[in-house]
Amino acid sequence: MPELPEVEVTRRGVAPHLEGRTVTAVTLRHTGLRWPFPADLGTTLVGHTIRSTGRRGKYLLVHFDHGTLLIHLGMSGHLRVLPPDTLPKKHDHFDMQVGDQVLRMSDPRRFGAVLWHASNEGVIDNHLLLRTLGVEPLEAQFDGQWLYKHTRGRTASIKQVLLAGDIVVGVGNIYASESLFRARINPRIAAHRIGLERYVRLAQTIREVLAEAIEQGGSTLKDFLAVNGQSGYFQQSYFVYARTGEPCRICKTPIRQIVQGQRSTFYCPNCQK
Ligand SMILES: [Zn+2]
Numbered sequence: 001m002p003e004l005p006e007v008e009v010t011r012r013g014v015a016p017h018l019e020g021r022t023v024t025a026v027t028l029r030h031t032g033l034r035w036p037f038p039a040d041l042g043t044t045l046v047g048h049t050i051r052s053t054g055r056r057g058k059y060l061l062v063h064f065d066h067g068t069l070l071i072h073l074g075m076s077g078h079l080r081v082l083p084p085d086t087l088p089k090k091h092d093h094f095d096m097q098v099g100d101q102v103l104r105m106s107d108p109r110r111f112g113a114v115l116w117h118a119s120n121e122g123v124i125d126n127h128l129l130l131r132t133l134g135v136e137p138l139e140a141q142f143d144g145q146w147l148y149k150h151t152r153g154r155t156a157s158i159k160q161v162l163l164a165g166d167i168v169v170g171v172g173n174i175y176a177s178e179s180l181f182r183a184r185i186n187p188r189i190a191a192h193r194i195g196l197e198r199y200v201r202l203a204q205t206i207r208e209v210l211a212e213a214i215e216q217g218g219s220t221l222k223d224f225l226a227v228n229g230q231s232g233y234f235q236q237s238y239f240v241y242a243r244t245g246e247p248c249r250i251c252k253t254p255i256r257q258i259v260q261g262q263r264s265t266f267y268c269p270n271c272q273k
Contacts, residue, residue, distance in 0.1 A: 144200030
């Protein structure tokens with residue numbers, strides 16, 4: 001599943017091919033993904049120039065003067081920039097032709113989304129899907145103090161509070177496990193029991209794991225744009241994620257796997273207290 005780093009690397013990959021260019025055609029090969037495609041999307045976009053791109057959580061934002069196109073990659077979505085005469089494959093459901101290239105979205109499981117938010121509906125941050133999102137983990141507002149302040153009264157485990165996305169957005173299952181390991185915090189501890197000092201450490205490790213993943217993804221950027229490119233999801237070497245029973249890279253204790261909120265959590269019972 002694409003996580004925040006994949007979405008950010010995708011944004012950086014497609015941005016130079018979109019920004020400042022005008023949409024010349026839109027092709028839909030399905031009625032929709034998770035939700036139906038917006039009615040008359042072609043009429044809405046053709047002839048309009050893309051001003052900039054952005055990201056909020058795992059939503060890729062394509063800004064025009066008259067509104068914003070929101071793209072979510074869902075479970076299996078993938079964007080590529082291709083020559084416009086490239087034949088579509090089975091799961092290529094959405095094309096936006098921009099100048100002499102086409103932005104093509106493939107999404108085999110169709111849990112992704114392509115939505116339109118017109119400027120006259122208000123600022124994009126107030127969009128129904130965006131307004132409940134927590135702060136961006138790579139922005140200055142996010143720090144240990146922020147985590148500490150917003151977890152007072154939260155009795156759920158720190159792992160589940162991170163995944164909930166209402167305090168900080170985009171820390172998915174992999175990065176929650178990895179950042180908690182690096183901060184030496186046991187994922188089962190109730191969020192309100194963790195003190196400021198440990199939250200300062202956790203905010204730092206969250207930033208680190210995400211920044212490293214984005215950097216690593218940057219080196220595989222061409223895959224996003226290649227005709228036969230791979231999905232582009234990053235294969236990092238993890239400390240704990242998916243390493244059940246394997247020795248901890250620090251202390252050799254076997255990595256433990258538990259289930260929290262129906263998601264697997266991986267941790268070292270010795271290093272993480
Ligand atoms: Zn360990």
